[in-house]
Amino acid sequence: MKSLLSIARYTFVQQFRNRLYLVVLFFGALLMGVSLLFGALAAEQEVRVIFDLGLLLTELFGIVAVLFGAVTLVLEEMESKTIYLLLTRPLPRGFYIVGRYLGLVVSVVISLLLMGVIHVTLLGIKGWSFDPHYLAALPFIYLKVCVVGALAVFFSLFSSSAVASVVFTLFFSLLGHFGSELTFLARKSESVLSVLLVKTIIVIMPNFQFLNYRDVWHIPGSPPLSLWVWGGAYAVLYAAACLSLSIALFSRKEF
Amino acid sequence: MGDSHPAILLNSLTKVYRRSHLGRVRTTLGVEQLSLTVEKGEVFGLLGLNGSGKTTTIKLILGLLFPTEGTVDVWGLRMPHPAAKTKMGYLPEMPYFYRYLSAREVLRFYGNVSGLPSETMGPRIESVLKTVRMTDHAHRPMREYSKGMLQRIGLAQAMLHDPEILIFDEPVTGLDPLGLKEMRELIQSLNAQGKTVFFSSHSISEVEKVCHRVGILVKGRLQRVISQSEWSQTAGGLEGLFVDVVTSAGPMEVR
Structure with a gap:
């Protein structure tokens, strides 16, 4: 356990010292500022636009940061051969994958918290009165980031190219937002083969419908308990499945 | 054994x-x-x-x-x-390290992963740094090191946990x-x-x-x-x- 926590801790330190990561963080903060501009264009809906756009940018930043973080951490480590010195020590290979993932996710979530602080400050300046929905929206964004991070770790082991890993992860993440459309397609299709194909895709792809708090927050008393339970359980199980597959791949990998 | x-x-x-x-x-x-x-x-x-x-x-x-x-x-x-x-301690032909960490941080990391007890970690790190004559440079990030210095830190990490082989x-x-x-x-x-x-x-x-x-x-x-x-x-x-x-x-x- 000490070695797992050590991997997570140094991944976290590495992330924050990585210039590329800091540049992404800077652009995240900058885009928050840009949302002010869009807010100004929206006249009396200014606060609403800054609110929505800020949350969208937080989610996008989180996905981009965790995606590039996962791909560069694992693939770069294999290409630069720093992994040799780790795997020749008494470190179970599964610990390596889980430690890397935890360090990465924690570093991204802390960045997202920073973005949240900037966002709330901007909203406060514009006279926004605090809405508890905001606090409920952030954990769902973090859960999405955890799922995308786990997918990215899997694809960075599955593929030997960083570009292919990014493309596969983005493709899966995008399709994950179209769960209900895919279900509709399966229902309308008459061919057994295409129904089977679409249903397989639905099962394999992450279903971000479970984590789209924006879809339900107009309902009084939201977020409903079921969303917390199903969303949380789904994200944890999906990420665990991706990490289990990653560990299986990594255990057989030669260096 | x-x-x-x-x-x-x-x-x-x-x-x-x-x-x-x-x-x-x-x-x-x-x-x-x-x-x-x-x-x-x-x-x-x-x-x-x-x-x-x-x-x-x-x-x-x-x-x-x-x-x-x-x-x-x-x-x-x-x-x-x-x-x-x-x-076992291993020195690869060309040792590669994490660019954003200092030599002391890298050695502490490998010490943790090797299961070195916390109480002996500090003295052991200083001892191997002294053996490879890198004590004065151990605080610098490793991206600033020459090939010879990397080789010395490579030796230090191989000897860190006092291996038999x-x-x-x-x-x-x-x-x-x-x-x-x-x-x-x-x-x-x-x-x-x-x-x-x-x-x-x-x-x-x-x-x-x-x-x-x-x-x-x-x-x-x-x-x-x-x-x-x-x-x-x-x-x-x-x-x-x-x-x-x-x-x-x-x-x-x-x-």
């Missing part, structure tokens, strides 16, 4: 690399039917031309590669056994005359402490000066194991014996 077991035991070890491209599988022989015993407290050198299988042998011992056939035992434990890994891959390649002398003295000092040292090299003159026995690999096969007493009584020394073994094995192929 008793003294009755040899430090390293290779039994009919074969490694065949399989690479598939567009459905075509290409195989390359790494090593074939390699059997070898390295005793406790021995300095053993592995000599061979480029592509003879030296690095493959080392990676098989360390568990970075998996044998196609045969077995590797370290202190009687079948590799990759975690308990055996705690007793040290495995060095081409440790003298690229060293200046002073570096060669220091490396020779270090190997002799480690051996005087009762450590087993196993290393690969191209440099016959260096191997001749420090090794008790030498194995000559030709095209993945261990052609001959020669002891110090044999080469010291031969007119041409180890170089003459090496040339005889390599030329008698037939013409070299480009591998």
Whole structure:
């Protein structure tokens, strides 16, 4: 356990010292500022636009940061051969994958918290009165980031190219937002083969419908308990499945 | 893990690399039917031309590669056994480290992963830094280090957890005359402490000066194991014996 926590801790330190990561963080903060501009264009809906756009940018930043973080951490480590010195020590290979993932996710979530602080400050300046929905929206964004991070770790082991890993992860993440459309397609299709194909895709792809708090927050008393339970359980199980597959791949990998 | 077991035991070890491209599988022989015993407290050198299988042998011992056939035992434990890994220190041909960490941070990280107790960690790090004469530079990020400095930190991390067996891959390649002398003295000092040292090299003159026995690999096969007493009584020394073994094995192929 000490070695797992050590991997997570140094991944976290590495992330924050990585210039590329800091540049992404800077652009995240900058885009928050840009949302002010869009807010100004929206006249009396200014606060609403800054609110929505800020949350969208937080989610996008989180996905981009965790995606590039996962791909560069694992693939770069294999290409630069720093992994040799780790795997020749008494470190179970599964610990390596889980430690890397935890360090990465924690570093991204802390960045997202920073973005949240900037966002709330901007909203406060514009006279926004605090809405508890905001606090409920952030954990769902973090859960999405955890799922995308786990997918990215899997694809960075599955593929030997960083570009292919990014493309596969983005493709899966995008399709994950179209769960209900895919279900509709399966229902309308008459061919057994295409129904089977679409249903397989639905099962394999992450279903971000479970984590789209924006879809339900107009309902009084939201977020409903079921969303917390199903969303949380789904994200944890999906990420665990991706990490289990990653560990299986990594255990057989030669260096 | 008793003294009755040899430090390293290779039994009919074969490694065949399989690479598939567009459905075509290409195989390359790494090593074939390699059997070898390295005793406790021995300095053993592995000599061979480029592509003879030296690095493959080392990676098989360390568990970075998996044998196609045969077995590797370290202190009687079948590799990759975690308990055996705690007793091994490895210096790769060109050590790579995390660019954003300082040497002290890297050593602490490897110490944690190696299971070094917290109370001995600090003194042990300072001790190995002193041995490789890097104490004054240990606070700097490793991206600022020269090749020679990286090599020194490579040695420090290999010795950090006070392993019983040290495995060095081409440790003298690229060293200046002073570096060669220091490396020779270090190997002799480690051996005087009762450590087993196993290393690969191209440099016959260096191997001749420090090794008790030498194995000559030709095209993945261990052609001959020669002891110090044999080469010291031969007119041409180890170089003459090496040339005889390599030329008698037939013409070299480009591998």
